[in-house]
Amino acid sequence: MNEFTQVLTIAGSDSDGSAGAQADLKTFMARGVYGMSVLTAAVAGNSYGIHDATVMTPKFIDSQIKDIKDDFKVSAFKTGMLSDSATINTVADAIKDHPFGFFVLDPVIITKHGAMLLEEDAYQTLIDKLFPLADIITPNFYEAKKLSGSDLHDREEIVRAAHKLQELGPKNIMIKGEHSDDSISEVEDFVLLEDGQSFWISEPYVKTDHINGTGDTLSSAIVAEVAKGNDLESAIRTAKTFTYNAIKNVIDVGHKYGPINHFIKDDIQ
Numbered sequence: 001m002n003e004f005t006q007v008l009t010i011a012g013s014d015s016d017g018s019a020g021a022q023a024d025l026k027t028f029m030a031r032g033v034y035g036m037s038v039l040t041a042a043v044a045g046n047s048y049g050i051h052d053a054t055v056m057t058p059k060f061i062d063s064q065i066k067d068i069k070d071d072f073k074v075s076a077f078k079t080g081m082l083s084d085s086a087t088i089n090t091v092a093d094a095i096k097d098h099p100f101g102f103f104v105l106d107p108v109i110i111t112k113h114g115a116m117l118l119e120e121d122a123y124q125t126l127i128d129k130l131f132p133l134a135d136i137i138t139p140n141f142y143e144a145k146k147l148s149g150s151d152l153h154d155r156e157e158i159v160r161a162a163h164k165l166q167e168l169g170p171k172n173i174m175i176k177g178e179h180s181d182d183s184i185s186e187v188e189d190f191v192l193l194e195d196g197q198s199f200w201i202s203e204p205y206v207k208t209d210h211i212n213g214t215g216d217t218l219s220s221a222i223v224a225e226v227a228k229g230n231d232l233e234s235a236i237r238t239a240k241t242f243t244y245n246a247i248k249n250v251i252d253v254g255h256k257y258g259p260i261n262h263f264i265k266d267d268i269q
């Protein structure tokens with residue numbers, strides 16, 4: 001029997017299934033890997049917004065991680081919603097010997113609804129404790145500004161911010177592009193690799209309200225592709241295309257800001 005590729009998300013649950021661990025698990029399934037989830041928190045939300053949240057205790061988060069460690073062979077993993085410093089410290093202590101392989105840190109601070117999922121006094125804890133362990137971080141435009149302490153008005157400032165973030169410890173950086181202005185034609189992300197090489201990666205801008213979970217989908221697709229043995233650059237390119245296809249092929253679920261479409265079939269390798 002061939003061992004199946006196994007991956008993990010350490011993230012929050014989102015009740016409407018559009019984002020968080022639910023989006024991660026759908027992406028893992030779509031990309032052909034076996035996904036597991038350690039829940040750090042749970043939010044009550046729907047396509048109108050996030051209305052309540054609860055944080056798991058450090059002891060419970062630790063128990064979940066221990067159970068995964070005791071039984072499974074995880075090749076790559078990601079972190080998503082981490083809520084506060086206590087959660088970050090718990091996760092950092094549990095993963096510091098890198099038992100789960102390649103680490104994609106999605107520094108979730110803000111959602112499309114404008115909900116804040118990380119306490120402001122925990123930004124520095126995230127930088128101090130998890131940035132040095134990360135193989136790649138994938139901040140959105142807002143998160144990149146906050147975490148680098150930079151303005152991002154043009155390409156030059158984005159490149160500078162990526163270098164600043166890399167100096168804080170993560171090996172590779174992917175800053176996701178701005179897309180709040182409906183007049184743009186492309187959404188362009190910037191990637192800075194460990195060896196200093198860099199590239200811009202873009203797809204056409206899709207004008208849609210169905211955009212919840214795009215960041216989670218991108219980061220978990222990178223996890224899946226790296227776990228299958230692909231190099232980081234091709235994993236990023238596949239993840240970007242997969243996310244774009246999921247945004248473009250809208251499914252009619254929810255009344256306002258709906259989910260993206262993880263059912264898209266393409267040539268999974």
Ligand SMILES: Nc1ncnc2c1ncn2[C@@H]1O[C@H](COP(=O)(O)OP(=O)(O)O)[C@@H](O)[C@H]1O
Nearest residue numbers: 140176177179187204205206214215216218243
């Ligand atoms: N409307 C859109 N059209 C095309 N690509 C998009 C759109 N919205 C987001 N993306 C892409 O989806 C990915 C996730 O980005 P983003 O939505 O900014 O992340 P987050 O969910 O963390 O805020 C990025 O590659 C981004 O370029």
Ligand SMILES: Cc1ncc(COP(=O)(O)OP(=O)(O)O)c(N)n1
Nearest residue numbers: 012013019020111112213214215216
């Ligand atoms: C529980 C939970 N985690 C993360 C998010 C945000 O997901 P993300 O894909 O980074 O951003 P949106 O595209 O959903 O804004 C969430 N909503 N819930």
